[in-house]
Amino acid sequence: MKKENSRRSFLKNISLATFSALALSGCNTEVFDEFLQKNFRTLSKKEKDKIIKNLELKYKEKYGKEFHVSDKPAMEGTLFGYALDLSRCVGCRKCVYACVKENNQSREPQIHWIEVLQMEKEKGIDFADSNVQYNPEKVPEKGHFYVPVQCQQCRNPQCVTVCPVKATWQEPDGIVVVDYNWCIGCRYCMAACPYGARHFNWGEPTVPTEEINTEMHYLGNRPRKKGVVEKCTFCIQRTREGKYPACVEICPVGARKFGNLLDPESEIRYILENKRVLVLKQELNTQPKFYYFFGI
Amino acid sequence: MNFIRFITGSIRIIFHGSKTYFAWLIFLLLLILWGGSGYSKQLAHGLIETHMRDSVSWAFYIGNFTFLVGVAAAAVMLVIPAYIYDWKPIKEIVIFGELLAVCAVIMCLGFIIVDIGNPLRFWHMLPLIGTLNFPSSMLSWDFFVLNIYLLINLVVVTYLLYCIFYKKEYNKSFVLPLVLFSVPMAVAIHTTTAFLYNALPARIFWNSALLAPRFLASAFCSGPAILLILFQILRKTTKFEIKDEAIWKIAELMVYSMFIYLFFTIAELFKEFYSGTEHILYWKYLLFGLGEHKEIILYSWSSIIMGFIAFLLFLIPKTRKNFITLNIGAVLIYSSVYVEKGIALIIPAFTPDVLGQIYVYTPSMTEIRTAVMVFSIGFLLFTILSKIAISIVFDDYNIDSLNRMKNKK
Numbered sequence: 001m002k003k004e005n006s007r008r009s010f011l012k013n014i015s016l017a018t019f020s021a022l023a024l025s026g027c028n029t030e031v032f033d034e035f036l037q038k039n040f041r042t043l044s045k046k047e048k049d050k051i052i053k054n055l056e057l058k059y060k061e062k063y064g065k066e067f068h069v070s071d072k073p074a075m076e077g078t079l080f081g082y083a084l085d086l087s088r089c090v091g092c093r094k095c096v097y098a099c100v101k102e103n104n105q106s107r108e109p110q111i112h113w114i115e116v117l118q119m120e121k122e123k124g125i126d127f128a129d130s131n132v133q134y135n136p137e138k139v140p141e142k143g144h145f146y147v148p149v150q151c152q153q154c155r156n157p158q159c160v161t162v163c164p165v166k167a168t169w170q171e172p173d174g175i176v177v178v179d180y181n182w183c184i185g186c187r188y189c190m191a192a193c194p195y196g197a198r199h200f201n202w203g204e205p206t207v208p209t210e211e212i213n214t215e216m217h218y219l220g221n222r223p224r225k226k227g228v229v230e231k232c233t234f235c236i237q238r239t240r241e242g243k244y245p246a247c248v249e250i251c252p253v254g255a256r257k258f259g260n261l262l263d264p265e266s267e268i269r270y271i272l273e274n275k276r277v278l279v280l281k282q283e284l285n286t287q288p289k290f291y292y293f294f295g296i
Numbered sequence: 297m298n299f300i301r302f303i304t305g306s307i308r309i310i311f312h313g314s315k316t317y318f319a320w321l322i323f324l325l326l327l328i329l330w331g332g333s334g335y336s337k338q339l340a341h342g343l344i345e346t347h348m349r350d351s352v353s354w355a356f357y358i359g360n361f362t363f364l365v366g367v368a369a370a371a372v373m374l375v376i377p378a379y380i381y382d383w384k385p386i387k388e389i390v391i392f393g394e395l396l397a398v399c400a401v402i403m404c405l406g407f408i409i410v411d412i413g414n415p416l417r418f419w420h421m422l423p424l425i426g427t428l429n430f431p432s433s434m435l436s437w438d439f440f441v442l443n444i445y446l447l448i449n450l451v452v453v454t455y456l457l458y459c460i461f462y463k464k465e466y467n468k469s470f471v472l473p474l475v476l477f478s479v480p481m482a483v484a485i486h487t488t489t490a491f492l493y494n495a496l497p498a499r500i501f502w503n504s505a506l507l508a509p510r511f512l513a514s515a516f517c518s519g520p521a522i523l524l525i526l527f528q529i530l531r532k533t534t535k536f537e538i539k540d541e542a543i544w545k546i547a548e549l550m551v552y553s554m555f556i557y558l559f560f561t562i563a564e565l566f567k568e569f570y571s572g573t574e575h576i577l578y579w580k581y582l583l584f585g586l587g588e589h590k591e592i593i594l595y596s597w598s599s600i601i602m603g604f605i606a607f608l609l610f611l612i613p614k615t616r617k618n619f620i621t622l623n624i625g626a627v628l629i630y631s632s633v634y635v636e637k638g639i640a641l642i643i644p645a646f647t648p649d650v651l652g653q654i655y656v657y658t659p660s661m662t663e664i665r666t667a668v669m670v671f672s673i674g675f676l677l678f679t680i681l682s683k684i685a686i687s688i689v690f691d692d693y694n695i696d697s698l699n700r701m702k703n704k705k
Binding site for chain 1: 342344348349350351353354411412413416417418420426432439496577645646
């Protein structure tokens with residue numbers, strides 16, 4: 001009996017020792033805290049505030065700049081929608097790079113949330129014969145038109161359905177977001193997305209310090225780590241502050257339109273009512289809030 | 297206390313064996329080291345060490361996973377014919393089938409872990425502390441059924457060995473329901489894995505109702521192939537008795553499944569090629585390549601040819617009843633299904649990708665080494681567990697021999 005007892009206390013001691021060694025090995029408890037951090041949607045206000053404060057400090061340490069990380073929730077009465085004028089787009093890819101800069105996408109390895117497909121006018125919207133790698137001196141090229149594709153912010157998002165750990169969800173304002181601290185990196189969402197809108201950090205992402213955008217949203221453009229999935233969030237850090245997404249602002253031909261679908265006076269509602277719109281891969285019943293139309 | 301003695305007794309067996317046994321263990325350990333050093337590179341630098349990219353975001357790892365789910369399922373499904381045809385050593389078939397299933401499921405979980413970007417966050421899938429997306433996500437279903445399946449098989453096989461070890465009669469009303477339950481569970485794990493792919497409308501190549509039936513048919517080719525060879529080895533080296541007829545019967549059942557698999561595939565091909573919609577692109581890529589991208593043909597046709605030769609060898613009674621050609625056939629069908637599940641099932645679903653772009657994928661060295669690591673761990677486990685089972689079931693290693701050893705000291 002005595003022997004049994006000493007064995008038990010030995011086990012107890014050794015597990016305590018391992019635990020404290022683990023906790024100490026991170027120099028501080030930061031690594032441990034991050035490992036144990038809960039799903040964003042189950043965090044209390046207090047926990048969120050603490051995490052965000054720590055993040056801001058950490059980024060300051062790393063990049064030597066002041067950062068602002070927001071966790072602003074969706075505004076009531078908003079449902080964001082997007083419309084893209086196919087007859088205006090010239091395929092210049094300015095949106096692609098504005099997006100990269102605004103959203104702190106990795107430069108090496110390169111991640112682009114927007115992909116612009118060059119298509120042949122003769123064939124119409126036909127993915128099989130489209131080309132992402134087009135590289136002429138001048139755009140647009142004769143006989144071609146351009147279809148930029150990014151997250152279509154589906155009302156019925158397959159990516160959310162398949163995620164095994166609820167690391168991605170649709171916010172009340174319709175934006176599909178990812179909790180980068182909860183994503184396990186299984187990439188099931190990437191297999192499920194019919195638009196190639198989800199991108200994986202195959203390696204450690206890098207963003208040059210001088211180019212980093214310091215205005216961030218927790219569910220948006222804050223720096224990611226390797227092994228997690230990311231995607232277009234309609235520039236959540238801008239649009240929840242009443243600004244346009246970066247791609248809308250940069251577009252030199254005004255092909256990109258953005259607004260609140262619930263506001264009858266909005267430009268997006270005007271387009272839906274007065275232009276003929278289409279959505280990509282309608283047959284899959286994903287019900288995108290990203291519309292394409294022909295303005296002229 | 298009794299159970300602890302059973303475990304220590306079992307562990308003791310592992311360290312006693314012939315030279316070939318130890319050579320095999322060392323060989324596997326070396327492979328684990330070699331593969332592990334490849335995997336450590338992936339751990340350090342991320343999945344960029346693989347050839348997967350955004351276009352082809354799932355590949356060799358998930359293919360291996362799928363293949364092994366099939367092995368795990370088929371190993372136990374063999375209990376049905378063993379029962380129906382009254383092959384004598386049914387208890388032994390259950391034990392070795394379930395041991396194989398246990399190791400295969402562990403390898404499955406291994407392939408999932410090496411495939412995910414944040415293996416440390418695996419706990420997010422656990423009930424209570426994590427947020428498993430059940431029942432929405434098919435992956436959560438798969439995780440669920442695989443773990444139940446692992447548990448059932450582990451319990452049954454441990455209990456049976458434990459009873460034999462203590463020379464007790466096993467409790468039939470405890471074992472029989474579990475074994476009977478494990479058979480539909482075997483069907484369930486492979487069906488769920490098929491549904492995992494099947495349920496994605498974005499991936500047209502997988503979005504066919506025939507996927508799950510094809511999975512089961514192919515699993516019934518590859519799983520028994522391993523047991524077929526294992527039974528022959530056991531028969532030669534231990535007291536395990538299985539009649540030639542039983543082995544030929546397994547082979548015969550494999551021919552049926554090969555035929556069903558062939559039929560399903562032809563039905564699929566007919567629909568795709570005769571209707572000739574744009575969906576045909578993926579099959580074209582698999583079988584003939586698209587434009588100058590023909591890298592995958594090597595895999596698809598080697599799988600088809602190996603499968604076809606195996607089919608003929610198993611179909612013709614003369615070659616089926618000849619153990620040399622039978623074993624060649626078993627190896628061929630195993631390899632055929634491995635290449636089919638490992639590459640030919642996964643890659644065409646991603647090539648061309650959802651936006652029509654072509655990224656040519658073939659496994660990287662890191663992926664091959666990591667796969668070698670997982671397989672070697674599985675083989676090592678299977679070797680050790682089989683060693684224990686053989687000693688207890690055939691070599692009369694039991695509690696008395698353990699006591700005798702103690703007394704000698």
